[in-house]
């Protein structure tokens with residue numbers, strides 16, 4: 001059996017180990033400490049004028065964002081359907097109701113006209129949605145001109161789930177800063193990792209401080225344990241922060257490598273009919289977290305499952321795209337607006353191995369498997 005090729009393995013090439021060793025020497029391994037501060041401050045140049053607080057997951061960051069927006073039981077929150085379940089689960093934690101919206105073909109993210117249709121219809125039915133959650137899927141920014149102007153028109157705050165798009169840009173503005181609140185994930189296979197963690201991003205520093213307070217059990221600033229409300233244990237520890245600081249220092253390099261991986265796939269796959277990659281529209285800059293392909297079975301003669309199985313035989317990890325949430329049993333019966341764009345992309349899509357340090361030899365191995373399916377004429 002050939003060596004395995006993973007979907008997106010972390011690249012730990014910088015100071016991660018040095019910082020980690022340093023933390024392990026310190027008297028309070030797991031509590032706050034300077035690495036947490038350094039990790040958070042490390043984002044300031046990139047995100048300015050926004051700042052970031054580091055949390056224990058991207059999911060807690062979304063939960064906290066919705067809490068800061070005052071989402072209450074019975075409220076409605078609009079969410080892009082084409083995403084990982086973590087984008088919508090926190091809506092349910094709060095007793096609120098997810099309203100799902102379809103994607104458009106150019107970015108695979110929330111369709112502005114379906115969004116507006118959803119808002120109008122919910123208002124007509126008597127409940128104005130309290131927040132909108134937009135995702136930058138696989139690193140591609142959503143169409144923010146349209147989405148932000150609709151959010152503004154109706155006075156609904158926007159949460160940007162940038163879990164997959166750290167380092168991406170929309171018309172020069174970095175992802176994570178395009179909504180009223182933004183979130184990142186530093187889970188194991190994301191573009192930078194802390195082994196597990198997340199971040200909450202906001203321009204309103206008073207609101208962000210409130211988030212910091214709630215994420216640390218809502219402890220009042222006195223020497224004993226005084227609480228005026230209930231909070232959450234959502235802060236990031238020092239050990240993940242130390243790894244994260246090392247990771248963050250080479251974010252730019254990782255984005256360049258991911259984009260190079262995408263560029264190589266584009267070149268290597270050009271000759272195959274029925275396989276396509278997602279282009280960046282004018283003004284969009286994707287970190288290309290994962291390279292995804294669309295397979296048209298009518299033209300290619302095989303589908304995504306044939307390809308996935310062929311990869312598996314060669315010890316190559318590939319994965320379906322996110323199954324749209326309005327099709328998930330967990331979210332059955334909830335309102336959905338739009339057509340079958342997300343569903344169609346899902347059914348034709350496969351994520352290819354996309355590690356930042358994937359070699360050209362490994363990419364050739366991936367492409368050889370694709371070529372073999374054409375020869376077989378499945």
Ligand SMILES: *Cc1c(COP(=O)(O)O)cnc(C)c1O
Pocket residue numbers: 056057058059060083084086087135161163164184185186187196197198
């Ligand atoms: C990874 C991911 C999350 C959740 O992040 P965790 O750190 O795993 O909790 C949320 N949304 C999207 C789109 C993701 O890809």
